[in-house]
Amino acid sequence: MKKGVSFLVPVALMALASSLASAPDPSPLQDTCVANAEPENAVFVNGKFCKNPNLTKAEDFFSGLNTLGISAVRINYAPYGQNPPHTHPRATEILTVLEGTLLVGFVTSNPENRLFTKVLNRGDVFVFPIGLIHFQFNIGHTNAVAIAGLSSQNPGVITIANAVFGSDPAIDPDFLARAFQLEKNVVEYLQSRFWYDNN
DSSP states (O other), rough: OHOOOOOOOHHHHHHHHHHHHHHOOOOOOOOOOOOOOOOGGGGEEEEEEEGGGGGGOOOGGGGGOSSSSEEEEEEEEOOOEEEEEETTTTTEEEEOOOOOOOEEEEEETTTTTTTEEEETTOOOOOEEEETEEEEEEEEEESSSEEEEESSSSOOOEEEEEHHSOSSSSSOOHHHHHHHHHHHHHHHHHHHHSTTTTTT
């Protein structure tokens, strides 16, 4: 009996831990939630301010929606502009090029750190897996435009350079110098740069 109980305790703890580790977007409590920045004229659903559903019109569905478990963004790239290496910790991203030519890519996780890149032209689509570092670069001489869909209403974004060299408070430059195999003065120079929203 004691042997059976000692086996069941770790199994029960693993089952409990795995059920607690799941973190999907909350299920919607109503059919739509049109984003509303004016709380006095809104209803509060799943932690978001929504336009009163009785006042919703078709025109509203071209603006932000909440509680549907997805998000979308239009990205405009100047010639040779970029969306620098970043990650979305809570979402897979699918990108469609509407105009121009983009070099896109992502890097797999450790220990392989394998780089996948592709040149995308108008109409091409590329998927960036959840949590992996990825980027886009306009390699054309003209502007480029893309639409991205993300599999979460709150995908999060971590721009790698901003997080590492622009943290507040700053990460110890001695540590970063060792981690990146750089001279300390190079790290201090990078930390002194203006890192906020430089993409």
